[in-house]
Amino acid sequence: MSKLNKKQVTNFAIDGSLIAFVFKDTQIKGLRLQTHGGECYIKLAKHLRANCDLLLPGIQLQVIGEKQLYLTGEVKLKALQLLTETQEIKIVSPPVxxxxxxxxxxxxxxxxxxxxxxxxxxxxxxxxxxxxxxxxxxxxxxxxxxxxxxxxxxxxxxxxxxxxxxxxxxxxxxxxxxxxx
Structure with a gap:
């Protein structure tokens, strides 16, 4: 049995304050979030990028998504759902x-x-x-x-x-x- 992929994927949920968006070639790619543990970068899924212009820095967010842990120790976070403090948390069935x-x-x-x-x-x-x-x-x-x-x-x-x-x-x-x- 050979294994070619070197990462472990789990789900995460983080609460924090939006610091700023990260742009690449004039397109939003991710966001910087201030949490209790410090500042972190979270990549946005493509379906979330279009609605980000409604969010202002300083707003409280809950980010739900996938955390990828590589064997090198590198951790990458990818947001699949963004919730503001005014939105209720919806239970989302995981994709098939x-x-x-x-x-x-x-x-x-x-x-x-x-x-x-x-x-x-x-x-x-x-x-x-x-x-x-x-x-x-x-x-x-x-x-x-x-x-x-x-x-x-x-x-x-x-x-x-x-x-x-x-x-x-x-x-x-x-x-x-x-x-x-």
Whole structure:
């Protein structure tokens, strides 16, 4: 089993005061937020950038999003939702994640069909079948090392055995879909 992605993704929620927006080529890319722990930079998701002109520096915000922790120790924050103090916090259902599984003949001969069945059974056992979908894809360009799959956080795996699937589901799906305290 080979792992090519070197980051860990979790959810976060931060309260703070808006200091300023960060621009690149005259477009808003992120914001600087003053929190109890100090100042931090948070990248904005594309769907949030259009509405940022309504926010003024000094306004209290709650930022909800994803925190990416790289093996180098670098932490990147990406905002998926911005709430002002006047807005009520809405419970947002997490987006449906997708596990991509190669469906080409070489990967299927090497156990791809069994992998799909085990993934489906594991997701239903862990009550994740509504949040995580399985999608068959075309060639992932590594058929000799099949079966190949890509987890929701874009981590690629090759030469997967059916016995490894429950651990991968726990690592990549169950932890990322549960809110962190």
């Amino acid at each position: 994640s997708t596990i991509l599984v190669c469906q080409k003949s070489d990967c299927l001969k090497r156990g791809g069909k069994e992998i799909c069945q085990v993934i489906a059974a594991t997701l239903s056992d862990r009550a994740l079948s509504e949040q995580v979908k399985i999608k068959g894809t075309g060639c992932m360009k590594n058929c000799k090392a099949g079966p190949n799959l890509v987890m929701p956080d874009k981590t690629r795996y090759s030469r997967i055995k059916a016995s490894q699937i429950p651990g991968l589901i726990d690592k990549h799906c169950a932890s990322s879909l549960q809110p962190t305290p």
